[in-house]
Amino acid sequence: MACTAESVADAVRAAAAVVASHRDELVALDRAIGDGDHGENLNRGFTAVVAALDEGTPDTPAAVLKLVASTLISKVGGAAGPLYGTAFLRASAVVKDAAELGPAEVVAALEAALGGVVARGKAEVGDKTMVDALSPAVEAARSADSVSELLTAAAEAARAGAESTEPLVARKGRASYLGERSAGHVDPGARSTALILGSFAAGPVR
Amino acid sequence: MHDGAERVGLVVVSHSARLAAGVAEVAGQMAPDVTVAAAGGTADGGIGTDFDAVSEALARVGAAAVLYDLGSARMVAELAVESLDDPSRVVLVDAPLVEGAVAAAVAAQGGADLAAVASAARAAGSEPEVAAPAEGEEIRVRLTNEIGLHARPAALTARTLSELDASVTVRFGDKSADGTSVLALMALGARGGDEVVVSATGRQSDDALRAFADLAARDFDE
Numbered sequence: 001m002a003c004t005a006e007s008v009a010d011a012v013r014a015a016a017a018v019v020a021s022h023r024d025e026l027v028a029l030d031r032a033i034g035d036g037d038h039g040e041n042l043n044r045g046f047t048a049v050v051a052a053l054d055e056g057t058p059d060t061p062a063a064v065l066k067l068v069a070s071t072l073i074s075k076v077g078g079a080a081g082p083l084y085g086t087a088f089l090r091a092s093a094v095v096k097d098a099a100e101l102g103p104a105e106v107v108a109a110l111e112a113a114l115g116g117v118v119a120r121g122k123a124e125v126g127d128k129t130m131v132d133a134l135s136p137a138v139e140a141a142r143s144a145d146s147v148s149e150l151l152t153a154a155a156e157a158a159r160a161g162a163e164s165t166e167p168l169v170a171r172k173g174r175a176s177y178l179g180e181r182s183a184g185h186v187d188p189g190a191r192s193t194a195l196i197l198g199s200f201a202a203g204p205v206r
Numbered sequence: 207m208h209d210g211a212e213r214v215g216l217v218v219v220s221h222s223a224r225l226a227a228g229v230a231e232v233a234g235q236m237a238p239d240v241t242v243a244a245a246g247g248t249a250d251g252g253i254g255t256d257f258d259a260v261s262e263a264l265a266r267v268g269a270a271a272v273l274y275d276l277g278s279a280r281m282v283a284e285l286a287v288e289s290l291d292d293p294s295r296v297v298l299v300d301a302p303l304v305e306g307a308v309a310a311a312v313a314a315q316g317g318a319d320l321a322a323v324a325s326a327a328r329a330a331g332s333e334p335e336v337a338a339p340a341e342g343e344e345i346r347v348r349l350t351n352e353i354g355l356h357a358r359p360a361a362l363t364a365r366t367l368s369e370l371d372a373s374v375t376v377r378f379g380d381k382s383a384d385g386t387s388v389l390a391l392m393a394l395g396a397r398g399g400d401e402v403v404v405s406a407t408g409r410q411s412d413d414a415l416r417a418f419a420d421l422a423a424r425d426f427d428e
Contacts (some may be wrong), residue, residue, distance in 0.1 A: 001316060037254065073285055077254025079278035082285050120281050 002100035003147060008061045011200045012068055016046035018199040019192065026195075029188035033175040037078050038188040045076035045084070061101050065092035065109070074189070079173060080189065083117050083130060090116035094131050106147050110138045110154065121172060128170040128182065133161040133193035148201075155201035162186060162194035214314040214323045215241040215267030217296070218307055219260055219274040223247035227320045229273075233307040236361040236388065237315035241267050242307070255282040261289065269320045270296045271310045271327055275303050297324040305330035305389060312361050312388045316368030330389055342407040345415050351425035354397035359426035363390040366417050372408035374418070385414070 003011070019026075019042050024038030049071045058064050065088050073085035095101055101109065114134045123129040125136075140157035144150035149201035164187065171184040174187070220226035226246025234242045239331060243263035248254040255274075260282055264270070272287065274280045280298070287293050295321055299306060306327035330426035351359060355376070367374045367385040374385030378400060383390035385404070396402050406414040421427075 035253070037252075041254065073257045073282075077248035077252060077256060079281060081255075081257065082278065082281035085285065086281075120284065121277075 002102045003061060003106070004100050005057055005059055005061050005064050008064045008101070009057045012049055012064065012096035013053065014199040014202065015196045016050045018195050019043050019046045022192075022195050026192055029186055029191055030072040030174075031183045033170065033178055033182045034188060035078070035174050036181075038192065040078060041076045041078040042080050042084075042192055044072050045072045045081065048072075048075040060097055060099060061105075062092045062095045062097060065089075066094070074142060079121070080192070083121055083189070087113035087134075101147070103145065103147050103150055107138070107141050110134075110141050114138045123172040126168065127172040128165045128168040128175060128187045128190070129172050130187075130189040130193045132165045132168075132187065133190040133197070136161040137193075137197055149154040151197070151201040154200040158194040158197040162190040165190045212268050213240050213317065214320050215243065215270040215305060216310055216314065216323075217243045217245060217260070217263045217267060217270050217272040217283075218303070219255060219263070219272060219279045220244075220246035220303070221253050221255055221275055221279060223251065225275065229304055229307050231290070232304065233311035235358070236308055237311035237365075240311050240314045241270075242311060243267055243270075254336070255279045256281050257286055260286040264290060264296060268295060271314075271320065271323045272296050272298045273288055273301055273303055273306050273310070273327060274298070295320075297321070299324045299327045300329040302331045308361075309387070309389055312364050313386075316365050316386065318368065326387075329387075342405055342428055343415055344403060344405040345419060346401055346403055347419055347422045348400055348401045349396060349422055350428045351422075352398040352402055353428070355390065355391050356397075359421075359428065360388045360391040362426050363391055363418065363421055366421060367414055370408075370410040370414045370417065372406045372410045372414035374404065374406045374411075374414045376405040376418075377405070385418070 003068035018030050020139050023039040030036050046147045049068050052067055069085045069088035073081050090112040094108050094112035123131045124126045137154035137158040140153040141150040144153045165187040175182040218226045218229045223246040226244035230244040231244040243266045245259040245263035248256050272283050274283050287296055309330035310323045310327035313323045364386050376383050376385050378394040378396040381394050383394050404418050
């Protein structure tokens with residue numbers, strides 16, 4: 001099975017739901033080591049994404065991803081806007097006008113998303129950022145055979161990757177100003193990445 | 207500046223509307239003919255950076271240096287620049303926001319091109335360079351205005367001298383400054399009553415010395 005524009009839109013709606021239900025958790029994580037706005041910002045962005053999708057689902061997976069990107073870029077006030085926005089934008093560009101995405105296209109989209117986040121945020125694995133969740137997720141996705149399997153593998157790797165940020169000292173983003181005091185908290189961006197990838201795996205994209 | 211060429215503008219991107227407006231105000235005071243567009247805060251008035259506001263600010267200027275405060279402001283500014291029809295008309299500058307904006311504004315007011323405006327902003331982050339004393343004519347000028355070569359007088363001096371084809375060095379005690387650098391002039395710390403030594407080389411060196419003496423005699427229009 002492959003994903004159509006409709007199933008990509010469903011996956012994005014699932015991500016919006018999980019961001020909404022974890023809004024307070026993300027706010028609390030970000031309040032500990034950042035500026036406290038991650039949950040609020042991301043929820044505002046994904047709420048706007050759902051509203052945009054309600055206007056009508058674009059024709060191709062790429063067009064859905066592009067709509068998500070432009071909406072997040074416009075509506076999320078913090079770093080998550082340009083970072084997730086660039087991720088979805090690059091993913092959109094790499095799948096071009098394919099009507100359906102198979103495993104190879106989904107892996108390519110995840111790789112492009114990671115490339116976009118790294119280019120935009122200049123972070124590496126170990127800097128205590130989204131990259132710590134997204135990078136192992138891309139790695140895990142490469143070794144699976146179906147879209148369903150690869151999304152499950154990516155979600156699991158992202159979850160573990162996000163947890164691995166807890167002891168780290170932040171080297172990028174607002175948390176880096178805290179130095180050693182940033183250790184002992186999960187990075188909110190890594191956590192939201194894991195939540196979103198988790199929702200893709202659990203959602204109707206099969 | 208080339209005849210008819212628009213001055214390079216400035217875009218200030220900040221997490222706060224008031225911070226962006228304040229930086230634009232301070233920079234604008236030094237450069238009355240430079241467009242300084244502020245883009246701060248989120249659309250609903252909160253703290254954050256708004257892509258649409260940055261895009262609108264970019265639309266208000268032509269060639270421009272873009273300065274930002276914190277990391278996500280840089281990222282939003284990058285995205286907005288990448289979305290322009292001609293991204294090469296602006297340069298994102300990594301510089302201390304206030305000093306960089308002031309230095310860029312003064313350079314732009316003097317007619318500097320985009321690369322020179324950007325480099326003026328970047329240089330604002332480092333210690334003022336010790337200018338090599340220019341060989342050539344030299345005059346001694348006593349400052350008679352109260353604050354001396356500070357703030358507006360420094361800006362006026364840098365602006366005036368940067369419009370001339372001359373390399374000007376202003377010395378006070380054991381410190382020396384490039385006459386076209388507002389921050390370096392301010393760092394001299396020359397106050398009212400102090401005497402500075404001004405030297406100049408280049409095609410318009412005489413004009414430059416005369417211009418400086420003239421400004422000092424007018425108390426820098428304070």
